[in-house]
Amino acid sequence: MxxxxxxxxxxxxxxxxxxxxxxxxxxxxxxxxxxxxxxxYGIQVAFRDYTFVGGFTGSPWAGFKYFEQFFNYYQSGDIIRNTVIISLMKLLIGFPMPIILALLLNEVRKLKFKKTIQTLSYLPYFVSWIVVVTLMQRLLTPYGGPVNDLLGSLGTESIQFLNNPTWFYQMIVGSDIWKNIGWNSIIFMAAIAGIDQQLYEAAKMDGAGRFRQMWHITLPGIRNVAIILFILAVGNLMSAGYEQLLLLNGPATASMGSVLDVHAINSGIREGRLSYAAAVGLFQSIIGLILVLTVNRIARKVSDVSLF
Known part of the structure; x- marks a missing residue:
């Protein structure tokens, strides 16, 4: 005591x-x-037959009714599968990209050129998905778009990039990387800036080139930051990004682009099934929490780095 x-x-x-x-x-x-x-406090909406008149506490209790409705829905398996596939592709392809950009920028010696590339790379982060998708439509349209005009001048047939199952995943992952790579690289640039410069001086004296310095000093120096960010990214594995999918998904790609985020938004806002949408959102959050706890525990055992 x-x-x-x-x-x-x-x-x-x-x-x-x-x-x-x-x-x-x-x-x-x-x-x-x-x-x-x-x-x-609003989690209880997922367990009630919510009405605006009854509110949070006055609406009748429904238990797991809406969770059962979702899992009995004939497309629930496809929706979960699409969400996991798109999120995994964004994680496995998109997560290393800011690290690579930060490493490349760190090797640039001309400060003016370095700042210009940094500014150009993180500006898209501040542009809304509506503007991004509109730009993609204007640039990639086969009816007078500059990209297809260039392909035509090279003797290649026009390509329907958008609303095309063949190019759907490339458009989703590519646009996500383009929009977020610069902003996400700022964290790794800050981590690189915190590395003791004496380590680089000692490596130079030992005859290590720039690649060996990157491999043996820079990468280990940002390892802990990368692990923490990876754990947090895994927690979003059940969230593929509703705004991007809502805008880029179309009738031809509906079987590939129907994800939990869009399903919850459509059910809650368009159809007014608030309790059902809350149940879907709670399911996403629970799975995300389980993933974070699992990966965090694995990271703590393997590398002694964890969130808690």
Whole structure:
């Protein structure tokens, strides 16, 4: 008991010594509490026959009725499979890309050129998916689009890139990488900047070239950051990105592009089945939590790096 009081006293003393840092953390803590924890009260919508009149507590209890409806839905298996396939492709192909970009930018010695590439690469992150898809439609259309005009000038037939099952996954993954690669690389650039420069000087003295320095110093230096971000990315494996799929999916690709996010949005907003949509969303969150806990445990055993 006395030992616990001493520990608590030391903790409070440290907090008071660094009170300004905790004060800077306060807006973020308040934001997370208001927008991430308070809405958890609405989880009960998935277990009720929700109506606007009854509200959260006045609507009749439904139990697992809407979960059963989803799993009994004849397309539920296809929807889950499509979500996992698209998310896995984004994870396996898209996750290493910011690391590669950060490593390449780190090797650029001309500062002006480096800053220009950085700016151009992360600008698409601030562009909405509506604008991105509109640009893709204008550029890739076979009816006067510049890409197909270029292919035609080279003697190649026009290609229907959008709403085409053959090119569907390439368009989804490619546009996602183009939009997010620059912004995601900022974290790895910051991690690289924190590596002790004396390690590079020692490697040069030992005769190591730039590639060996990258392999033996830079990559190990950002390993912990990459593992943490990978764990968080795995948690989004059941979320393929509703806005992108909602805009790029069409009648010809419906069998490939129907994912949980779009299904939940359509059910909740278009059809007004709020309890059903909440059940689908809760299912996504539970699977995501299980994946994060599992991968986090594996990472802690394999590399001693974990979220908690």
């Amino acid at each position: 006395i030992k616990q009081r001493i520990t608590n006293h030391r903790l409070m003393k440290r907090i008071w010594q660094h009170k300004l840092f905790y004060l800077f953390m306060l807006p973020g803590i308040v934001w997370f509490f208001l927008f991430s924890y308070v809405p958890l």
